[in-house]
Amino acid sequence: MGRLVPAVTRAMDILELFLGPDDTLSAPEITRKLGLPRTTVHELVATLTARRYLDSVPGQTGRYRLGVRTYQLGSTYGERLDLAAEGRDVARKVAETCDETVHVAILEGTDVIYVAKVDSTHAVRMVSAAGRRLPAHCTAVGKMLLATLPEQDLRSRIESAEPLSALTDRSITDPDALLQHLTGIREQQIAVEERESNPDVSCVAAPVRNSAGQVVAALSISVPMIRWSDERQEELTQLAAKGAQELSERLGFGRGRR
Structure with a gap:
């Protein structure tokens, strides 16, 4: 210490x-x-x-x-405890449906941290762990979270990370290309990553919101390329969105709304 x-x-x-x-x-x-x-x-x-x-x-x-900052810190701490516990439960349900690896991750600076993970039962599957940290711009969960940031905050984080690192030869390393890519994700509310963090894996991710409607995490489904196709992508996109919606509701999103 x-x-x-x-x-x-x-x-x-x-x-x-x-x-x-x-x-x-x-x-x-x-x-x-x-x-x-x-x-x-x-x-x-x-x-x-x-x-x-x-x-x-x-x-x-x-x-x-x-003061109010102590309340905000306490609320964030409690919310993340709920997020990890509820995230594991929802990820388990999603994984049981698709038999692929499911993650829930949060954004910290320019990285994502996985707070929950449930493995596929397939012999060939993505290898990762809760607590792992990766560059946000190389992952579906990270791109989903970056896309929800206010413009000034987003540009500031990208500038602080320059030069953008590459995990594979498909990683986006040009800041302008990344900003343009994130614009599409923001509009669709779904992020897709094809072999950008792992040359053998593709992912889809959807946003998770808290009771105030703020995006606090993202839920992703990761698939080895041997099981990836346009049809599978569409199926898992819908499942990721459904899982993220359920997790959002567990965190209080939509309560009292009409």
Whole structure:
């Protein structure tokens, strides 16, 4: 383990005070409870407030409560726990239907991380593992997730990844070609990858949404080329979309909508 940063540790100590019975705290109370210098507490509280980890309590000058960023972090953490558990269950159902390898993945920077995976029972199948990380632009799940990003965010991530790596000779490495390709995926809400991450495998992927309608993951079906055809692609495209829809509903998408 690397050296702990004292300022970060103290900031976390302040936030963790709110795990106790106190909904609100003042700077003097924080100073007393943690035994920190008054100036240090004021600087840390000011920083946490500026970053929305703490909020000033309306009508109570000098008192603070947890801010919206702590809620967002907690919600994201809980959502991903649900995503992994529900993703495995839905992936299992999809795999039982098509007997191909099914993944659920999230986007992190310019990579995808597989959070759930269910194998095909065929002797010839895609070899991978939950937790594996791959360049997003080389995979169906990654391209699906990149296509849902706001334009500025998308371009920023692509620029940060340049030069775009190639996993096979079919990987898209030209940024302009990738942007054009993603436009089609955004319109169709389905991503197809033919031998771009593995020379012997093709995949289809569909988006997974949370209760707010945001795309938080993608579900894919991976098929060895010996079982790949136009007819099989169409069949698996529909199945991936159906599986992604079911997983979205389990995460709360569509509840209360009319």
